[in-house]
Amino acid sequence: MMKDMEKTEKLNSISIKVTPPGPRARKIIQDDEKYMVTSTKSLPIVAERGEGAFIQDVDGNVYLDFSTGISVTNLGHVNPHVTEAVEKQLHKLWHFAGTDFYYKIQVDAARALESVAPGSFQKKVFFTNSGTESTEAAIKIAKAHTGKQQFIGFIGGFHGRSQGALSFTASRPIHHKGFFPSMPGVEHAPYPNPYRNPFNIDGYEEPDELEDRVIDFIDRYMLRTYLPRENLAGFLVEPIQGEGGYIVPPKNFHRKLRKLADENNAVVIMDEVQTGMGRTGKFFASEHFGVEPEIIGLAKAIANGVPMGAIVIKDSLDFREAGLHSNTFGGNLLASAAAVAVIDTIKTENLLENATKQGDYFKKRLLELQEKHDVIGDVRGIGLMLAVDFVKDRKTKEPATKYRDTVELKALENGLIVLAAGLSAIRLIPALNITRDQIDMGVEALEKAIVASH
Numbered sequence: 207m208m209k210d211m212e213k214t215e216k217l218n219s220i221s222i223k224v225t226p227p228g229p230r231a232r233k234i235i236q237d238d239e240k241y242m243v244t245s246t247k248s249l250p251i252v253a254e255r256g257e258g259a260f261i262q263d264v265d266g267n268v269y270l271d272f273s274t275g276i277s278v279t280n281l282g283h284v285n286p287h288v289t290e291a292v293e294k295q296l297h298k299l300w301h302f303a304g305t306d307f308y309y310k311i312q313v314d315a316a317r318a319l320e321s322v323a324p325g326s327f328q329k330k331v332f333f334t335n336s337g338t339e340s341t342e343a344a345i346k347i348a349k350a351h352t353g354k355q356q357f358i359g360f361i362g363g364f365h366g367r368s369q370g371a372l373s374f375t376a377s378r379p380i381h382h383k384g385f386f387p388s389m390p391g392v393e394h395a396p397y398p399n400p401y402r403n404p405f406n407i408d409g410y411e412e413p414d415e416l417e418d419r420v421i422d423f424i425d426r427y428m429l430r431t432y433l434p435r436e437n438l439a440g441f442l443v444e445p446i447q448g449e450g451g452y453i454v455p456p457k458n459f460h461r462k463l464r465k466l467a468d469e470n471n472a473v474v475i476m477d478e479v480q481t482g483m484g485r486t487g488k489f490f491a492s493e494h495f496g497v498e499p500e501i502i503g504l505a506k507a508i509a510n511g512v513p514m515g516a517i518v519i520k521d522s523l524d525f526r527e528a529g530l531h532s533n534t535f536g537g538n539l540l541a542s543a544a545a546v547a548v549i550d551t552i553k554t555e556n557l558l559e560n561a562t563k564q565g566d567y568f569k570k571r572l573l574e575l576q577e578k579h580d581v582i583g584d585v586r587g588i589g590l591m592l593a594v595d596f597v598k599d600r601k602t603k604e605p606a607t608k609y610r611d612t613v614e615l616k617a618l619e620n621g622l623i624v625l626a627a628g629l630s631a632i633r634l635i636p637a638l639n640i641t642r643d644q645i646d647m648g649v650e651a652l653e654k655a656i657v658a659s660h
């Protein structure tokens with residue numbers, strides 16, 4: 207097997223041999239539809255191999271990947287440091303029962319996370335297996351700590367699809383279709399979206415006015431009219447909304463929400479499942495907003511593709527009673543080994559600096575595209591968490607959803623993998639070690655797709 211790998215060519219450039227899906231891909235897609243439950247597929251790509259920023263499909267096409275498995279493979283595909291760490295662990299021990307026994311590598315992973323998570327206080331970690339499970343654990347911690355049961359989430363938010371997490375998720379009606387009722391006790395407030403202002407669709411408001419409006423809506427309407435303050439356990443919020451469309455709130459929003467939570471003896475659960483692990487040029491996006499949440503939800507990039515999630519909590523929120531919460535696979539040894547390597551590699555390879563530097567360059571290139579193409583209404587994001595929003599008309603900002611979907615497909619045909627977010631945006635989330643040349647390569651393919659989609 208090693209011999210086969212040695213023979214395979216390096217993946218370092220786009221190469222489209224056959225319009226996707228090619229014949230091999232088509233067969234696998236057919237089988238997938240036959241044997242697998244209908245899920246959420248959006249592009250006809252059947253991946254076989256990955257290396258850094260590139261993916262090769264089963265027909266031999268090579269694509270530049272600006273989707274990183276939705277911000278999971280933040281260190282690039284098959285990162286050699288993570289591979290080495292997992293391989294080493296693979297030959298020692300895979301599983302032993304973190305529910306009942308102790309592992310060193312699990313504590314190492316928790317320590318590493320604790321040391322990079324925001325908060326000047328002591329923190330503790332609970333390992334999960336997905337973002338959804340992190341949301342569930344966060345809900346339970348918040349209930350157990352405050353002794354309260356009601357929450358406020360945000361319109362446009364995404365936090366998972368299990369019945370508890372789903373009660374917060376509010377980015378697409380299909381997520382809820384036929385599943386009502388989910389967990390009771392969750393209300394939603396508008397998210398301060400500076401581009402499509404929820405209070406004033408066509409007009410313009412200063413950012414501080416917008417964030418105050420949202421805080422005011424919660425404080426003076428929700429908490430004064432129907433949600434008793436003494437019942438409010440906490441807020442669940444994304445620092446930057448992901449599935450909702452890569453919405454960056456005004457600078458002081460999270461600080462003001464934090465203050466409102468404190469005034470009501472409620473907690474802030476910051477869902478950093480998509481924004482975390484260096485995506486925005488800091489380990490956690492919360493750091494851009496100067497807040498220290500007492501609960502942070504993580505998954506996706508935490509182990510670069512080995513399934514893992516976690517919540518990092520303020521030490522004082524610990525359950526402190528054995529049996530209140532646990533799971534079988536959380537902190538699995540292979541995943542823990544990967545997580546330690548991920549944090550280590552982000553530090554030793556200065557990937558936060560690279561994400562900031564290349565993110566700034568990438569954004570500049572996208573703003574140039576916006577100047578040339580009227581269909582781009584907005585370019586937004588921080589670090590390498592970027593998006594372009596397509597509109598039918600720049601004045602009305604009417605979402606060009608169909609056009610956006612075509613761009614996604616045309617980009618693939620041009621050798622670039624990108625994914626949609628929200629009503630009309632495309633997210634651009636390359637690996638944190640992306641190079642300037644690769645960004646140029648991607649921008650060129652994206653522009654071709656924009657032109658071809660009219």
Ligand SMILES: Cc1ncc(COP(=O)(O)O)c(C=O)c1O
Nearest residue numbers: 336337338364365366448479480
């Ligand atoms: C912010 C956020 N929270 C939670 C989740 C759910 O994560 P998972 O799909 O790993 O359950 C996602 C997934 O996209 C997410 O983006």
